[in-house]
Amino acid sequence: MDRAGLPPRRFVLTGGLAATAALLSGCSAKSAPKATTAAPEPRPSTPAGAYSRLMEGNKRWVSGSLNHPDRDPNRRQLVAEAQDPFGVILACIDSRVPPELLFDTGLGDLYVLRTGGQAVGPVVTGSVEFGPMTGATPLIMVLGHQRCGAIDASYKALREGTSLPGNLEAIAKALVPAYDLTVKDPGDDPVDTMIRNQIKVTADELRANTDLAPLVRKGALAVVGAYYSLDTGQVEVLTGAPAGTASASTSASPSASNSPSASPTPSESASASASASASASASESADAS
Numbered sequence: 001m002d003r004a005g006l007p008p009r010r011f012v013l014t015g016g017l018a019a020t021a022a023l024l025s026g027c028s029a030k031s032a033p034k035a036t037t038a039a040p041e042p043r044p045s046t047p048a049g050a051y052s053r054l055m056e057g058n059k060r061w062v063s064g065s066l067n068h069p070d071r072d073p074n075r076r077q078l079v080a081e082a083q084d085p086f087g088v089i090l091a092c093i094d095s096r097v098p099p100e101l102l103f104d105t106g107l108g109d110l111y112v113l114r115t116g117g118q119a120v121g122p123v124v125t126g127s128v129e130f131g132p133m134t135g136a137t138p139l140i141m142v143l144g145h146q147r148c149g150a151i152d153a154s155y156k157a158l159r160e161g162t163s164l165p166g167n168l169e170a171i172a173k174a175l176v177p178a179y180d181l182t183v184k185d186p187g188d189d190p191v192d193t194m195i196r197n198q199i200k201v202t203a204d205e206l207r208a209n210t211d212l213a214p215l216v217r218k219g220a221l222a223v224v225g226a227y228y229s230l231d232t233g234q235v236e237v238l239t240g241a242p243a244g245t246a247s248a249s250t251s252a253s254p255s256a257s258n259s260p261s262a263s264p265t266p267s268e269s270a271s272a273s274a275s276a277s278a279s280a281s282a283s284e285s286a287d288a289s
Contacts, residue, residue: 041069043086047222047242050086050139055235057104062233070106079108087111088131090118090202091143092150097228099143102235111137116150117195118142118202119174129211132221139242140206140221143235144199145228151198152191155179177201199225200239207240219243 044050060066088111089099099105099112111131115124131137144151153164154172158179163169178198187193203225207216215221225239241248 043084045086045136045138047138047219048244050137051222051224051242051245054087054103054105054139054141055237058102058233058235060104061102066104068106069104070109075107083108084135085109085111085131085137087139087141088128088137089113089141089143090115090120090124090128090206092116092118092145092148094145094148094150096230097143097145102228102233116168116171117148117154117175117198118144119150119171120202120205121170121174125206125209128206129209132215133211136220138221139224140203140212141224141226142199142203142206143226143228144195146192146195146230148191148195151175151178151195155182155191155194196227196238199227203239 041053044053057067085108087109089103090113091097091099093114093116099110103110111127113124113127120128128140132140150171153168154175157164157169157172158176164172175194175198178194178201181197181201182190182194185193203223206212207223212221212223216223222242223240224237224242227236227238228234229236237247
């Protein structure tokens, strides 16, 4: 066979492979999802707005419709030099209760403190105070949760008059006020009752704190007590919902209801109405943005 004028076989093979690679590369580029970077939402400046941002994020967590905001290199660079979180979360150390995830937030959005059973002491209280007192952070949330191991162990030790090992005993001692309330009215599930009592006791103490109370009185700060369900992923507000939010009238404790929070902006009020009509859950509130 005359091969005159035909290219050498190695060029045919090389060219074919190159064409195939280019085709596959093109297909991969078309099918691969594109990374998107959403513009950061404005920082809520009022207790109602901050509360709204948290509770709307929790709705997304429950439904699985997550935004994953503020979690990209651009956000990392933006907050590298300075931070301005809109909320403080005092939660338990439990691995199943990461506040940044269950409120669908990201870098620079929250100050997060985690102790066993939300036990507090001077260092913890000082850390909670840092945001509101130095950066006008408008919201503190004390977040307890279903089936808390620290509170379960402390309840049993206090009931039986035994001591927990090592420094775990310090946690049990910090939970005595909640235990005492539980003994008076244990309910159907004393441990769960103690969990809820601990949330309320801690929130009330922070709300009445010498340094935080003036901020609460003038409406610059709200202190919310909330309970997280491991089963559903939903956050239930127990006490201190800010004025102007859908759950304020049903969830605020007497001490909280007597302490006015900042009035929401018109956009926050409009969003509150929309949320209330969409769902009657305690997690509804105004949108700060």
